[in-house]
Amino acid sequence: MTNEFQPTEYILQSVNTGKTFNDEGWTLDAPGEEAPSLVRAIYKKKQLAVKDNSFGLFRFADWLPINHVLEGSSAPVTYKSEGLAKYLGLDNLYITFSGYWPEKGVMMRTCSFKETEAYSVGGRLDVNEGKVLVVASAGNTARAFARVCSDNNIPLLLCVPEDNIDALWFDEPINDNVKLVVTRSGSDYFDAIHLSNLACELDGFITEGGAKNVARRDGMGTTVLSAVTTIGRIPDYYFQAVGSGTGAIAAWEANLRFFEDGRFGENKMKLMVSQNHPFLPIHDAWKADSRAMLPLDDDEARRQVEEIDAKVLSNRRPPYSINGGLFDAMKDAGGDVLQANNQEAAAAATLFQETEGNDIHPAASVAVATLIQAVKAGTVKKEDCIMLNITGGGENRFKSEKEVIYLKPSHVFDIEPPLETVKEVLSKLF
Numbered sequence: 001m002t003n004e005f006q007p008t009e010y011i012l013q014s015v016n017t018g019k020t021f022n023d024e025g026w027t028l029d030a031p032g033e034e035a036p037s038l039v040r041a042i043y044k045k046k047q048l049a050v051k052d053n054s055f056g057l058f059r060f061a062d063w064l065p066i067n068h069v070l071e072g073s074s075a076p077v078t079y080k081s082e083g084l085a086k087y088l089g090l091d092n093l094y095i096t097f098s099g100y101w102p103e104k105g106v107m108m109r110t111c112s113f114k115e116t117e118a119y120s121v122g123g124r125l126d127v128n129e130g131k132v133l134v135v136a137s138a139g140n141t142a143r144a145f146a147r148v149c150s151d152n153n154i155p156l157l158l159c160v161p162e163d164n165i166d167a168l169w170f171d172e173p174i175n176d177n178v179k180l181v182v183t184r185s186g187s188d189y190f191d192a193i194h195l196s197n198l199a200c201e202l203d204g205f206i207t208e209g210g211a212k213n214v215a216r217r218d219g220m221g222t223t224v225l226s227a228v229t230t231i232g233r234i235p236d237y238y239f240q241a242v243g244s245g246t247g248a249i250a251a252w253e254a255n256l257r258f259f260e261d262g263r264f265g266e267n268k269m270k271l272m273v274s275q276n277h278p279f280l281p282i283h284d285a286w287k288a289d290s291r292a293m294l295p296l297d298d299d300e301a302r303r304q305v306e307e308i309d310a311k312v313l314s315n316r317r318p319p320y321s322i323n324g325g326l327f328d329a330m331k332d333a334g335g336d337v338l339q340a341n342n343q344e345a346a347a348a349a350t351l352f353q354e355t356e357g358n359d360i361h362p363a364a365s366v367a368v369a370t371l372i373q374a375v376k377a378g379t380v381k382k383e384d385c386i387m388l389n390i391t392g393g394g395e396n397r398f399k400s401e402k403e404v405i406y407l408k409p410s411h412v413f414d415i416e417p418p419l420e421t422v423k424e425v426l427s428k429l430f
């Protein structure tokens with residue numbers, strides 16, 4: 001990898017109006033527009049030139065909105081399945097794997113595709129501005145950002161519910177530029193988001209932006225860049241378990257970019273996204289053909305989330321309705337929202353371990369379970385070209401090979417603390 005990296009050339013575009021504008025560094029919304037819309041990156045290079053493996057994730061830098069590259073990344077890997085494909089009777093099943101699997105050449109130390117977004121977001125951030133990046137998460141996202149920001153000296157404030165800090169395991173200590181604050185036990189992801197919003201009201205802190213951040217989406221889109229450039233064509237189907245659906249939006253956007261590239265055909269992959277029963281807000285809205293999410297009682301949602309094994313799929317306010325969001329992506333590309341319960345997902349994980357040889361995350365198991373259902377139902381055919389996005393895996397193996405340590409919180413906040421308290425605590429941390 002060379003240090004003489006030239007920033008990627010791109011402009012931004014409002015999906016709603018088509019208007020284009022420059023990235024002012026951290027532009028998350030279309031300037032002057034009232035209707036909520038995602039903005040999209042339009043890259044100058046229309047044909048993707050994939051760099052060698054030493055670049056890690058940044059081998060896809062042509063289609064990442066970044067001004068510098070970071071150390072220590074790994075790109076998702078795509079390979080043609082033999083074991084699972086044979087079991088399911090599929091001729092063209094391709095697995096895109098994010099996680100830890102040294103034999104396949106993928107070494108994500110936090111074991112999920114959330115690492116792709118963390119590296120890409122870090123590469124977009126202007127480090128000279130000295131701002132503290134603020135990320136709220138209940139799981140894999142927090143771990144990925146902590147590792148990447150620690151290794152690359154990016155100041156980071158992580159807001160996590162205290163009950164979820166088990167997710168913050170690492171093989172090596174996290175540096176002091178990363179601080180973890182939590183909302184006390186009994187709080188949930190939304191309380192952590194609330195805390196992060198308060199932090200972002202203070203000088204010197206900036207929100208990461210979630211699905212609105214083009215770097216986050218295009219980072220996740222590298223799963224599709226890996227698949228299409230390995231397979232040599234755009235697949236017919238894309239399988240992924242979703243909580244926010246950001247990965248599927250990113251997949252659709254990457255697919256559209258390949259049209260302009262021109263070398264991989266004009267297919268639109270059908271987006272076969274999945275949720276963990278009984279927590280099904282995206283499923284329910286899609287089946288009702290509704291752009292708006294359906295009303296969901298908070299207590300009922302919490303109860304459902306307690307039940308599901310794939311906790312990372314528990315987003316209650318996904319970017320589904322927004323212009324350019326998941327509803328638009330699925331209407332344009334076609335596809336369906338599928339569901340699998342805990343038992344089906346666990347059985348799928350065992351099958352994956354037996355047929356492919358690695359452990360997978362409960363969320364990825366949901367995707368595998370719904371692929372099995374789709375094969376049984378005849379929705380996908382023997383000869384169809386299928387991309388199965390294994391969004392996380394190798395965690396059991398990683399933990400069995402390394403000694404893991406846990407990041408400790410610097411402060412425990414009450415649920416909904418006053419802004420003054422947040423200000424006082426954070427001013428001492430950074």
Ligand SMILES: Cc1ncc(COP(=O)(O)O)c(C=O)c1O
Binds near residue numbers: 245
């Ligand atoms: C392993 C894994 N798979 C899938 C998802 C869902 O991702 P998305 O944000 O695309 O809905 C997550 C989210 O945290 C995840 O950690």
